[in-house]
Amino acid sequence: MKILYFAWLRERLNRGEETVFPPDSVKTIADLMDWLAENDEAIALAFEKRDLIKTALDEIIVEHDTPVKDAKTIAFFPPMTGG
Amino acid sequence: MKILYFAWLRERLNRGEETVFPPDSVKTIADLMDWLAENDEAIALAFEKRDLIKTALDEIIVEHDTPVKDAKTIAFFPPMTGG
């Protein structure tokens, strides 16, 4: 499963992309965030305020309770500031 | 006193401008319209629906109850359709 990070998340974590292999217990994006945070202090800190982290699953913007089964790419990013 | 007519008023009356000398009994624009209509059948017909006639007094858009004393120019025109 490919993970993408954007904007200040990317800068803080010092990477825009990584590949991870979460266990079967990771059912939703929220589970994935917990699991990533457990294994990485920087991620734990960056994910502290959960509702400030937006997500996309296979290029569709989704909520944290979305199942991750069979997902190829999960993106994490701060609230969008376009225009 | 100079009278101006615009758009379909001008076309129907076959003139865009005329000079008139209303009597002292003409106090307001409404009085002026009555007096003009008395003296000209085409104007009487054109002014039939009073609220469809807009007016300007010395280049300021005003209501029919505005006094005409000392006015140099009174303009009559249909509802505006700009843009």
Next chain:
Amino acid sequence: MSIIVRLQSEIFDPGTETNAFLKANSKAGAAVTFTGLVRSEPKNPITSLTLEHYPPVAQAQLEDFAQKAITRFDLLKATIIHRYGKMLPGEPIVQVMTLAPHRRAAFEGAEFIMDFLKTGAPFWKKETGKNGEVWVAAECRDDDARKRWE
């Protein structure tokens, strides 16, 4: 000068006017350009549109609307270009441009000016088509549009 009002019979180029209007103002974050075009619908085609106007009053009214928009929405500037005389389908009739720090003010300022301009400035449209020449009737919805700013 933050207000420009131009009445002209000559055609104008919408893009050139937009670029001239956008010239450097570092406080500006948002610009809105509204362009009104001569419409000719298939079911009621026209060959030309002719606008009559009352020059001094048209100029004064448009300057007044632009000034009210600047004050009310805190615009950085506003420009109105309005044509008169004969024009052809597809040609621009009017262009209203507003510049503001943020988008909401720029949008509202331009809409405000257009809503007042439609029924509050002495211009009259005459369409020439297969039925000859027809004066365009004022529309109630334009009066309603103006009233929403009261």
Next chain:
Amino acid sequence: MSIIVRLQSEIFDPGTETNAFLKANSKAGAAVTFTGLVRSEPKNPITSLTLEHYPPVAQAQLEDFAQKAITRFDLLKATIIHRYGKMLPGEPIVQVMTLAPHRRAAFEGAEFIMDFLKTGAPFWKKETGKNGEVWVAAECRDDDARKRWE
């Protein structure tokens, strides 16, 4: 094709884009162009603005917003141009253009697209100024602006 969405790092010319968009459509009576500019206020001057984006999702979201605007307001067409990468004060960031038979639809369509674009498409702004690089925080009023269309 009634929808065009272009993501690009290159600067664009607002007037040229407006003129290309206005190309003959006889049913059109109203065109609105919104241009978002890099703002640098005297009390908080910036030297540049950098936009990061998530390309496929940004493209898909903007196409979706344009399509929704066309359906909801019966627009004749809509174009969105959005830049990414580094840009300088005064430069255009984004341009949204709508074409409709009447002005209200053109205005509402452009505002609708901008309100969704601000918080619904994956772009992130970073300002470079005297305090170094600062990621721009999302604004509540932008969320509110989006909600008014619900």
